[in-house]
């Protein structure tokens with residue numbers, strides 16, 4: 681079946697396509713992905729058609745708690761899978777309080793240890809939570825249902841050991857979420873060295889949406905890699921005015937060159953993507 685992606689912003693929500701999706705959501709066919717506007721960092725909540733929840737990273741502070749309160753209604757509070765792409769503060773910090781307040785089924789980590797207070801607190805919070813822990817290995821997949829899976833495309837593996845602030849981005853878990861005919865690539869903060877390494881996947885990289893690597897920095901999202909993924913849209917998690925001046929004009933120009941729409945959380949607020957596996961809509965808060 682041919683895939684169709686409609687991009688809607690702000691108040692332009694009332695269309696027949698949207699109503700179709702809302703009805704389908706009630707009957708349990710919709711995959712919902714919300715790129716949470718948590719400031720300068722990544723946090724993405726995925727709600728599966730079977731009502732499972734996946735949280736990829738927790739952002740730089742506790743803003744994620746407020747966001748989860750808005751989107752997760754289960755009592756007692758639970759998240760099925762938490763994935764930490766890599767141990768930098770703008771990805772791990774929010775997860776500490778999440779792990780204290782939510783019962784978590786599985787925590788997926790990349791196996792790289794970063795010697796910071798935040799990461800140590802995360803490790804203790806995982807232990808106290810009692811969640812199972814999985815160190816991501818390339819080639820593995822987490823299956824959520826017969827037609828929904830998260831494939832690990834890049835990860836350093838269990839022997840990655842101690843990392844440092846400079847190298848931690850390279851340890852990012854890169855994963856591809858596949859639901860029927862729809863797919864989304866999550867890059868963490870992976871730089872071009874990782875992009876080049878995973879080019880061997882060829883057509884296996886093709887994805888409808890890409891969570892842009894490293895907040896749109898110039899060290900990620902090179903033309904050869906973006907051409908291989910060939911997404912219809914890219915989502916960048918950034919604070920509107922950040923001291924790093926992200927996203928970088930260099931990266932944005934590569935998306936523009938390839939005609940890929942880019943959405944930033946800082947500008948748009950929470951960005952929600954709904955898909956029934958064939959038809960996909962993007963909704964933005966602003």
Ligand SMILES: [Zn+2]
Pocket residue numbers: 721722768770771869894895
């Ligand atoms: Zn980051």
